[in-house]
Amino acid sequence: MKVAEVIVDVSAYPIDRPFDYLIPEEMQELIEMGCRVKVPFGPRNVLGFVTEIKDTTEVPVDKIKSLSQLLDITPVLTTEMLKLAKWLKTETICYEIDALQVMLPSALRAKYEKQVSLLTDVEQLPILLQPYFQRATKVNYKAFEKDGMLHDLKRAVKDKQLVIENIVKQKGNIKEIRKVKINESIETLQKILGNISKRARKQQQLLQWMMNHVGEVFDLQDILTDTNTSQAVLQAVIEYGGAEFVQEEVYRDPFSKEVKKTISLNLTDEQENALQKITNSIKNRISETFLLHGITGSGKTEVYLQAIEQCLLEGKEAIVLVPEISLTPQMTDRFRSRFGELVAVMHSGLSVGEKYDEWRKIHEGKVKVVVGARSAVFAPFRNVGIFILDEEHESTYKQEDAPRYHARDVAIWRSEYYQCPVILGSATPSLESFARAKKNVYTLLTLKERALKQSLPTVHVVDMRNELKNGNRSMFSESLVEAIRTRLEKKEQMVLFLNRRGYSSFVMCRDCGTVVQCENCDISLTYHRSNEKLKCHYCGYEQRVPKTCPQCQSDHIRYFGTGTQKVEEELTKLFPEAKVLRMDVDTTKTKGSHEEILEAFGKGHADILLGTQMIAKGLDFPNITLVGVLSADTSLHLPDFRSAEKTFQLLTQVSGRAGRHQLPGEVIIQTYTPEHYAIELAKEQQYEPFYEREMWMRHQAGYPPYYYLALVQISHEDIMLASEYAQKTVDFLRSNLSFNVSIIGPTASSISRVQNRYRYQCLIKYKVEPNLIETFIQLIKLYRSDWIKKGILLTVDLNPSSI
DNA sequence: AGCACGCCGACT
DNA sequence: GTCGGCGTGCTC
Numbered sequence: 001m002k003v004a005e006v007i008v009d010v011s012a013y014p015i016d017r018p019f020d021y022l023i024p025e026e027m028q029e030l031i032e033m034g035c036r037v038k039v040p041f042g043p044r045n046v047l048g049f050v051t052e053i054k055d056t057t058e059v060p061v062d063k064i065k066s067l068s069q070l071l072d073i074t075p076v077l078t079t080e081m082l083k084l085a086k087w088l089k090t091e092t093i094c095y096e097i098d099a100l101q102v103m104l105p106s107a108l109r110a111k112y113e114k115q116v117s118l119l120t121d122v123e124q125l126p127i128l129l130q131p132y133f134q135r136a137t138k139v140n141y142k143a144f145e146k147d148g149m150l151h152d153l154k155r156a157v158k159d160k161q162l163v164i165e166n167i168v169k170q171k172g173n174i175k176e177i178r179k180v181k182i183n184e185s186i187e188t189l190q191k192i193l194g195n196i197s198k199r200a201r202k203q204q205q206l207l208q209w210m211m212n213h214v215g216e217v218f219d220l221q222d223i224l225t226d227t228n229t230s231q232a233v234l235q236a237v238i239e240y241g242g243a244e245f246v247q248e249e250v251y252r253d254p255f256s257k258e259v260k261k262t263i264s265l266n267l268t269d270e271q272e273n274a275l276q277k278i279t280n281s282i283k284n285r286i287s288e289t290f291l292l293h294g295i296t297g298s299g300k301t302e303v304y305l306q307a308i309e310q311c312l313l314e315g316k317e318a319i320v321l322v323p324e325i326s327l328t329p330q331m332t333d334r335f336r337s338r339f340g341e342l343v344a345v346m347h348s349g350l351s352v353g354e355k356y357d358e359w360r361k362i363h364e365g366k367v368k369v370v371v372g373a374r375s376a377v378f379a380p381f382r383n384v385g386i387f388i389l390d391e392e393h394e395s396t397y398k399q400e401d402a403p404r405y406h407a408r409d410v411a412i413w414r415s416e417y418y419q420c421p422v423i424l425g426s427a428t429p430s431l432e433s434f435a436r437a438k439k440n441v442y443t444l445l446t447l448k449e450r451a452l453k454q455s456l457p458t459v460h461v462v463d464m465r466n467e468l469k470n471g472n473r474s475m476f477s478e479s480l481v482e483a484i485r486t487r488l489e490k491k492e493q494m495v496l497f498l499n500r501r502g503y504s505s506f507v508m509c510r511d512c513g514t515v516v517q518c519e520n521c522d523i524s525l526t527y528h529r530s531n532e533k534l535k536c537h538y539c540g541y542e543q544r545v546p547k548t549c550p551q552c553q554s555d556h557i558r559y560f561g562t563g564t565q566k567v568e569e570e571l572t573k574l575f576p577e578a579k580v581l582r583m584d585v586d587t588t589k590t591k592g593s594h595e596e597i598l599e600a601f602g603k604g605h606a607d608i609l610l611g612t613q614m615i616a617k618g619l620d621f622p623n624i625t626l627v628g629v630l631s632a633d634t635s636l637h638l639p640d641f642r643s644a645e646k647t648f649q650l651l652t653q654v655s656g657r658a659g660r661h662q663l664p665g666e667v668i669i670q671t672y673t674p675e676h677y678a679i680e681l682a683k684e685q686q687y688e689p690f691y692e693r694e695m696w697m698r699h700q701a702g703y704p705p706y707y708y709l710a711l712v713q714i715s716h717e718d719i720m721l722a723s724e725y726a727q728k729t730v731d732f733l734r735s736n737l738s739f740n741v742s743i744i745g746p747t748a749s750s751i752s753r754v755q756n757r758y759r760y761q762c763l764i765k766y767k768v769e770p771n772l773i774e775t776f777i778q779l780i781k782l783y784r785s786d787w788i789k790k791g792i793l794l795t796v797d798l799n800p801s802s803i
Numbered sequence: 804a805g806c807a808c809g810c811c812g813a814c815t
Numbered sequence: 816g817t818c819g820g821c822g823t824g825c826t827c
Contacts, residue, residue: 006827012804019827042826043806059827151819 002028004067005052007096008041009110013784016095019048020057022066034075034082036108037067044166047071047110049100051082071170076108076363078380080417087413093776093796094403102403103378107172107356114141116153120161128152129162172356176247180223180234183242184215192240202233207242217246251357254350259337264306265451270294271303274445278303278421279310282385285419289412291392291437292425294447295685296656297454300425301331303447304388305338307423312342312368316385316420320371321407322347323394329595330620331390335371346372346379349594374399377407377414384418387411392424392433393649398801406799408433427656427687428649431698434691435705457627457658457665459683461674464631474570480628480668481574487626488578488607492663494626495619496571496610497654498564499634507534509549510556516546520756527559528586567630568610583611616653625665627658632671632679639750640802641703644678648690651682702742702765704799710764710776711800713749715757715793725792726760729779733764736775741766757793763803 005018021039023031031037035050045068057064077085077100085099092099101109118137122130129152132139141164144153156162183189193207209227218226223234237243267275274292281288294300308318322331336343344358344367361367363380370379374397377387389397389408397407408424415422424433424442437444450456462477472478487494506524507516515524518536525534527545535542549557559566564584571580583597594614601609602621609615629651636647651669658665671679681690699706714729716722726746733743745762752759766772776796783794 003827008826010804010826012826015804015826021827039827041805044826057827064827 001055001057002031003054003057003064004031004037004050005054006037006039006048006067007051007100008039008048009046009097009101010041011095011097013095013781016097018051020059020064022064023053024066027067027070030073031067031070032075033079034077035073036071036076038069038071038168039067040065044112045168046112046166047168049077049082049097050075074363076104076380078382080382080414081378081380083417084378084410084413088403088405088410090773091409092403092405092798093773093780099403102375102399102405103380105172105352105355105359107170107352107359109171111169111171113167113169115139115165115167116141116144117163117165118161119163125156125161126152129156172352174249174360175252175353175357177250178220179217179246179248180220180238180243181217181246182210182213182215183244186211186214189214189242192237192242196240200236202229203236205229206233206237210237210242217248251361252351252354254345254354254358259333261340262334262337264309264338265299265302267302267306268299268447268449268451270447270449271299271451274303274447275306277443277445278307278386278423281421282307282310282314282316286421287416287419289415289422289424289436289442290445291429291433291442292423292445292447293429293434293437293687294425294427295450295456295687296427296652297450297452298427298447299451300390300427300447301334302451304390304423304425305334307386307388308335308339308369311385312339314385316368316383317379317381318369318386318388319376319379319381319384319411320369320388321376321390321397321411322371322373323391323396324373324614329598332371335369339369342368344370344372344379346370346376348373349592374407377410384414385420387415387420387422388425389423390425392426393428393430393645395801398799400801402795404797404800406801428652429687431645431691431694432705435695454662455664456685457655457667459655459667459669459685461679461683462668462670463674464670464672475567475630475670476570476574477668477670480670483626483628483666483668484575484578484608488575490625491607492625493601493604493606493621493623494608494628495615495624495654495657496567496608496628496630497615498567498610498612498630499632499650507545507557507559509551509554510558511554512549512552514549514551516550520754523751523754527563528565564610564612571608571610578608579606580608580610581606583609583615588614613650616650616657619657622662624658625663627654627665627667629654629667629669629671632669633673636673636676636678641698641701642802644676644697645694648678648682648694651679652685652687655682655685707765707767708798709800709803710766710772711761711797711803712764712779713759713761713793713795713797714746715754715759716791717757718791719758721790721792722758722760725787725790725794726762729794730762732779732782733762733775736778737764737766737769737771741769741772761803 002023004021004023006021007018008015031050031053033050033053037048037050038045039048081103085096088094088099089096116139118133122133125133132143144150157164189207189211193204196203206227206229224231278290292300292303304320311318332345344361346355346358362370370376389411399405411422433442436442460479462479464477467477484494507527516534517524518541520541523536525536528535532545533542534545546557548555564582568580568582581597581601587597588594598619600606604623632647632651635650636643655667658667669679677693698704712729714722714726730743730746742765743762746760749759749761780796787794
């Protein structure tokens with residue numbers, strides 16, 4: 001007897017364990033752990049993953065069922081990943097199935113459809129149902145749902161005229177193109193040539209050519225142009241058996257352009273020293289985590305590239321993570337130009353099919369290097385030699401929904417499995433990582449000087465309160481206007497940075513002060529000029545701009561705040577001659593628009609690049625000599641303990657965009673609070689003093705890295721129930737956790753209502769609490785077995801990226 | 804989660 | 816007597 005343990009594709013608490021299935025005879029040779037299978041589960045069919053193969057089972061014979069289909073001949077998950085999923089499950093408190101799914105491209109996930117099949121003759125069906133089965137005996141269930149025919153359908157099912165079947169489909173497919181394969185035997189071709197009509201001159205010509213290419217495979221079009229024949233001629237030859245159409249699997253090409261090959265650059269002593277330590281750990285198979293702290297422009301990427309080169313020499317693979325796709329074009333170009341065809345990319349900008357193809361290149365061993373966003377940390381290599389996280393401090397490395405994993409933790413776990421190094425690179429490391437480096441948990445590598453010996457840009461901080469006193473009410477200070485003007489005259493480029501969060505434009509009534517709010521969420525709607533609409537950034541709700549105030553009917557209603565659109569308008573008013581490129585969520589909606597805008601700017605098609613945080617990092621153009629930060633305060637006053645850290649990082653990052661090449665750079669930071677340490681120290685680009693200062697603050701307030709955090713969120717449509725269960729949660733935690741743990745809350749979340757649900761949260765701070773995970777599991781059990789029925793939604797996020 | 808089953812009130 | 820509403824329980 002052969003039995004498979006299967007984790008089925010159902011995210012629910014009582015299902016979160018393996019189920020045993022008998023393996024049918026015909027699958028026994030092929031099946032392996034990590035394969036996907038189709039299984040009957042209760043009344044339906046679902047997809048599942050084989051996690052174990054064994055010879056016995058405890059399940060009584062009358063209960064056990066058999067696998068219905070094997071979906072993979074080669075497993076899609078390695079045994080490493082099955083182990084990793086178990087770890088993720090306990091580490092982030094998620095369902096095992098969610099942990100497994102997150103490692104695969106969405107193309108491999110199941111799509112469930114219900115299908116209605118005919119059991120009798122069409123004529124015997126009720127008249128109303130007959131039209132559906134005129135052409136086919138199987139019809140999609142949705143068709144009946146749409147027409148409101150479910151009653152009639154149900155009756156026909158009862159009468160055994162129809163059956164409803166659950167079918168499982170794969171979401172994405174391998175792209176195939178039709179090619180032409182020339183017959184392998186020259187004799188056959190000769191025979192055909194002898195048999196065809198003497199008048200068929202084109203066919204003879206084609207056959208002659210084919211005899212020089214026996215057994216080869218060509219694109220249809222290539223044959224036609226090469227032999228100067230038409231498709232009709234080829235068709236005839238194919239009918240005689242001279243060639244055949246074949247389907248060939250192809251990879252979709254996510255790279256829009258070619259890149260030039262580059263070779264290793266000479267390293268500075270600092271870089272060389274860092275590289276030595278990393279390669280030492282690759283060669284000696286040591287799982288060691290390095291924190292590569294290098295100021296902007298110090299050439300971290302070159303160190304990555306050469307470390308990867310070492311890796312490839314050792315016959316191993318490399319996984320490189322970058323925070324966002326905005327970074328990817330320039331970053332991936334650098335990797336592709338060094339490693340060419342050996343690079344796969346993985347980011348959210350790719351289509352489902354493209355992601356699947358990139359994944360397959362990795363899975364099939366066609367590539368050795370992957371450059372990608374967070375989920376690329378699961379790239380299915382089998383012999384990884386290095387993990388690299390660039391811009392290690394970025395919060396995008398933490399997934400916000402289940403499984404709530406941090407890419408850094410996964411990388412470190414995998415590096416222990418492969419006995420290889422992890423490189424965390426940043427100009428402004430997260431406090432957590434820097435603290436670990438100081439405690440020698442990570443090995444600190446420092447790059448203090450810029451690779452091309454350029455000086456750091458001069459940074460000026462402008463106190464906007466003085467501007468206001470002097471009667472300047474615009475969003476541009478006098479010094480910024482002056483700086484822009486001189487750059488325009490000198491034909492140099494500049495970047496203007498606007499942190500949109502919290503300050504996007506809203507619509508307010510000047511008489512009663514009412515701000516137009518979202519119907520579903522307690523948040524003001526954002527004004528979008530492009531389509532004259534108000535939009536909610538949380539739930540996507542849209543409405544037209546009202547002509548009169550909804551509260552007091554006054555028509556003194558108008559726009560406030562500074563969105564990028566408004567800045568652009570003012571900018572063109574002040575400098576009509578300047579060419580401005582705007583980069584924000586609106587202008588980068590379509591695929592590839594990111595690259596287009598950056599490329600246009602790189603080619604000098606504009607003087608000013610204006611954008612939100614997405615332009616803060618990565619871009620590296622020689623002609624940028626001015627960076628302006630319109631309002632440094634916005635991120636400083638967010639209700640989050642990391643706001644100072646975030647602001648410091650952001651300012652340092654944007655400042656690093658200026659003067660990266662020959663021309664010296666200047667940075668102008670506008671703020672209402674110039675005395676804040678995050679701004680003062682960012683001005684001087686002083687990481688360590690900032691670190692010391694911020695660590696002291698964290699120590700005082702009991703935040704990471706001194707304490708660990710866990711965030712429990714509770715929401716319900718009814719505010720009373722939400723608050724009641726939030727209190728219950730806190731009571732439960734208080735009675736189960738020790739006194740060393742501080743439990744803060746319940747408090748209403750900063751945006752108290754989202755999508756018509758009232759949100760509460762409580763924050764848990766702890767140092768060591770062996771009981772913690774178990775207590776959360778108990779809390780979740782309580783929630784899943786009881787509270788969930790009342791409509792409560794509860795989530796636990798260990799080490800949240802923001803609160 | 805998603806589905807069947809079964810109990811109960813409303814309506815032909 | 817039948818239909819369909821929703822609470823309950825199970826899934827190898």
